[in-house]
Amino acid sequence: MSEPIVWLTIFVLSVFVGVEVISKVSSTLHTPLMSGANAIHGVILVGAILVTGFTDSTGALVVGLVAIVLATINMVGGFVVTDRMLQMFGGRKRQEPKA
């Protein structure tokens, strides 16, 4: 199998997993789910660290550091705000809402 095909396989399978895992969400949780997914794509931070760590021009370093700051805001802020939303749902007895 050539490498692009491996990547394509991973991509297609991930699409199905992505749709499948959230297919039964109730509308109550749409906002936290969106926010949580938002935090997950903050993992672009890994990419930002990689490109910044391999650069040797000053200009690129500055741009890379900006990307790192932005990605970190996305990731950390995303998880914290999602937790804040969900905190309010927790702690009390309640029934499972119908979708």
Added chain:
Amino acid sequence: MTPTWAQLCYLAAAVCFILALKGLSSPKTARNGNLIGAIGAVLACVTVFFAVELEHELSILVAIAVGTVIGVVGARRVQMTQMPQLVALFNGVGGGAAALVALLELQEATSGAGDVPTFDLVATAFTILVGAVSFSGSMVTFAKLQELMTTRPVTFPGLPVAFALAALCGLGLSVLLVLDPVMWVGVVLGFAGLLLGVLLVLPVGGADVPIVISLLNAFTGLTVAAGGYVLGNTLLLVAGTLVGASGTFLTKMMASAMGRSLVNTLFGALKGGSTLGAGEASDRPVRSAGPADVAILLAYANRVIIVPGYGLAVAQAQHTLRELVDELMAKGITVDYAIHPVAGRMPGHMNVLLAEAQVPYEQLKEMGDINGEFKQADVVLVVGANDVVNPAAKTTPGAPIFGMPILNADEAKQVIFMKRSMRPGFAGIENELLFDPKTTLLFGDAKDTMSKLLSAVKSL
């Protein structure tokens, strides 16, 4: 180049993200799900530091620290009512980061000798363009939700033409970049993306903004996936694709909860579909009453349904509302909250806000469950909501909210609106229900009026 143990760590992080999304789709497991996602993200970031020899490590750590402080402070400080725009903002910076990463990778690739594979260039062009769209689009939605600019659709003659031109321009530059990978094309492509994002979101009005946030969220996910391909990093590919796919699906679900198609949401205003909004207060006669009269209506009812809206949350009146409901229930009245799927500013936003005020979960009824019960209700109390009970959604084709499922408050025997003024709701259209003979209006700031109402009910 990446050691096997690091690849395994990335795999573990990817599994964490899948479990996180799974957890987030059920109320019981949601908080743990989010935590698992965060653990996965931390694992991924620690791994990258040990997996490869990085330069500028100190600067990178400082940048991460700065981002963490901004993110945590932003997320902790924000009022729950302003949360949708914060999510938009976080999404936008993520898209921006992805576009910058792709630009840097382009610079790296073009400065070296040898040809860059075509697939890589396609993915790079995609990341730059869509990342920039996501960034600028999210900034416009932020401005709309924060009311830094009008919340109504913004259109001008020639907007469709401008949009088409910008889209063609972006496409053309992408092709150019693939054929001839030079830095300046990438930069111009980024600017084209920024322009395209603004033009995409400007004509989207009021209540449709959350759907656009969700869509841009999915966009950012896909750019992260494409970026992962360019960098040869499987974790980014998997995580980005997960978010892209689930985000697209979520966007579709949100749109259908509002009775809108996605195409209509994005391009409805361009077709002239939502020009009906007046946006100004009407001077037609209405019936208004004071807190004492409304208290009597409420206290002698058997069945009361509360329709809470964004206005309630803005006035921070949800705690007083809960006290009022407790008081009514102590009098033996059956009271429920009817929660429209998009009450507040986003699907599920109102549930979060009422949960914050410690309203028991059992009293919150979803639209499908309660809509049949409005006929039996003696009094419906609409607090700071408007569009979600506007019968125009059923009766006026051409209204921007036409086709949106609404709460059937108009079927109740009495309707009380607590409103600050006669100003229309977020969608910017007049509500016929306000002028209905069975409707009573109680004007004033929701919190202030609610306390007066509470003491009036108590004294009965």
